[in-house]
Amino acid sequence: MRLSRYFLPLLKETPSEAQIVSHRLMLRAGMLRQEAAGIYAWLPLGHRVLRKIEEIVRQEMDRAGAVELLMPTLQLADLWRESGRYDDYGAEMLRITDRHERDLLYGPTNEEMITEIFRAYVRSYKALPLNLYHIQWKFRDEQRPRFGVMRGREFLMKDAYSFDLDEAAGKAAYNRMFVAYLRTFARMGLKAIPMQAESGPIGGELSHEFIVLAQTGESAVYLDRRILELPTPGEDVDYGGDLEPIVADWTGRYYAATEDVHDPERFAQTAETDRVTARGIEVGQTFFFGDKYSRPMKALVSGPDGVDRPVQMGSYGIGVSRLLGAIIEASHDDSGIIWPDAVAPFGVGLISLRPGEVAVDAACEEAYAALTALGKEPLYDDTDDRPGAKFAAMDLIGLPWQLIIGPRGLAEGTVELKRRATGERQIVPLAKALEIIGR
RNA sequence: CGGAGUGUGGCUCAGUCUGGUAGAGCACCGCGUUCGGGACGCGGGGGUCGCAGGUUCAAAUCCUGCCACUCCGACCA
Known part of the structure; x- marks a missing residue:
């Protein structure tokens, strides 16, 4: 969605x-x-x-x-x-x-x-x-x-x-x-x-x-x-x-x-x-x-x-x-x-930090398709809000995972994966993030 | 059901005491600058002040009645 x-x-x-x-x-x-x-x-x-x-x-x-x-x-x-x-x-x-x-x-x-x-x-x-x-x-x-x-x-x-x-x-x-x-x-x-x-x-x-x-x-x-x-x-x-x-x-x-x-x-x-x-x-x-x-x-x-x-x-x-x-x-x-995985309304919050930027959009679309194929029901924040507002909103609604994709990370070939329950963050390539979520 | 409160724009509230043409912040719309943890500037739209009576030259404000909602307590998936 x-x-x-x-x-x-x-x-x-x-x-x-x-x-x-x-x-x-x-x-x-x-x-x-x-x-x-x-x-x-x-x-x-x-x-x-x-x-x-x-x-x-x-x-x-x-x-x-x-x-x-x-x-x-x-x-x-x-x-x-x-x-x-x-x-x-x-x-x-x-x-x-x-x-x-x-x-x-x-x-x-x-x-x-x-x-x-x-x-x-x-x-x-x-x-x-x-x-x-x-x-x-x-x-x-x-x-x-x-x-x-x-x-x-x-x-x-x-x-x-x-x-x-x-x-x-x-x-x-x-x-x-x-x-x-x-x-x-x-x-x-x-x-x-x-x-x-x-x-x-x-x-x-x-x-x-x-x-x-x-x-x-x-x-x-x-x-x-x-x-x-x-x-x-x-x-x-x-x-x-x-x-x-x-x-x-x-x-x-x-x-x-x-x-x-x-x-x-x-x-x-x-x-x-x-x-x-x-x-x-x-x-x-x-x-x-x-x-x-x-x-x-x-x-x-x-x-x-x-x-x-x-x-x-x-x-x-x-x-x-x-x-x-x-x-x-x-x-x-x-x-x-903090939703337990089994009852979470969506499995993953996919956050685009810069909608409209070609590389970011492409990575987000790729992640969105992959998460959907995994049955993880992603909620894709493709809005123009500022990053801070997006983070706060995603924390509020409490989806188990947050997959954060922005230009800074992409320049290094990475995305950020955050586990809502623990606050633990991992900076990893997209493929790795998808693998962790898919486990 | 006993007790205590509150109703003002979508939200949080000020204004009510002491009557005189309805306000703020957030949200929303437009433009611009911004952009990795709830940005900023300028401009703009939106309110029968819960409802009905009454008093008054004049009522969000005073009076009466009603309605809705909230809180404390007694009671319940």
Whole structure:
């Protein structure tokens, strides 16, 4: 992409409404535009990152055996009356009336609808296990939206729902999602720690929150340092096998809890040198809630014995849009964002220090073509801005590599390659720079 | 939902107390000089001062009502 043809409205000054660093940087980097309290338009740069995150989530869900579908944002109130949650949910639910005076709502989550879909088609244990998920916009009418995408009213969420015949199979399904979550967040360059959680309005007893550690996190967390060293399951993890040992490692060996469920006495049993008090951002939550919805909504399956029983369910959410904020909170410096390679909106920022000068233009075009061929998605700054402004802009938007081409270096047969995360610079021939980026 | 604030050009803000024909910096457009870490000069465009009433010869400024947004707290992917 050529910057001269792109839409990247950078802000030099910080808009006054933004309090936390991720919100400030997203606004300054031209990723986001607030349209109302907690409601945002995703500008091209932000949209690209959102898509990258979505794709990682999708790949890991698919790998774990979940099947994607897409449910609507609007739902009939009657469905929620079946589960009893229409009244329970309160003012956070955005309620709408259509022209026929039918009660609708903008979905804050989809347990009811997925249960309705399931019961319409599935009768037999032979169709199980089944896990259906979608990535769809949700709306929760927060009393006080804030922190940009960290707590918006409209947000993009991946929600998966598992269906199993009995509790043991249901817990195995829960474990598959648990492992998939460990992998998903790790791929985005995040340290996400699963912690015992209260299940809140979703219900159920088995639940974990996945918390990203960041200084600006919304809640206090307490954990054993050693949990940070646990290995993330690899790409080759066997989702058909027993995942309980992995889950047990992450949930049973070391203390980790949010302030809601923190138990100081148990925490005190951890060696003082291993005790860590930090702040965290919740980026996902898993629930196993058995027949909480299937029983009232009569989602029954018959087992091998021919007897009907409510299907055992779990649900598994990831705050896709919130993850952008969480990643930035965890990865930035004074100059701007530092995107992990896997979610970066562009792989390389190609900076021409002197557009219009023949040799510089030629070298830039060569680099642009080569980077594109490498699949590195270069963003080519071919504008007439001064070098200083270009460097500052590139640091702000945080692409992993900066390839800087100017007349001075070219006279020596070199270009400059900068790694955004470390600030490390190498003065090398173009071919060498391309080779390093391509590794 | 309790408490506290703020609405003036795209952004950051001054002007409001003490009423008198709307300002600065950045951004934008033109020209010129510049050009390896957010340049400079000259010229220029852009604002129903959140909305609606009211007071007044005169309202960004005073009064009333409404709306939106932000912050602190209680609550949440």
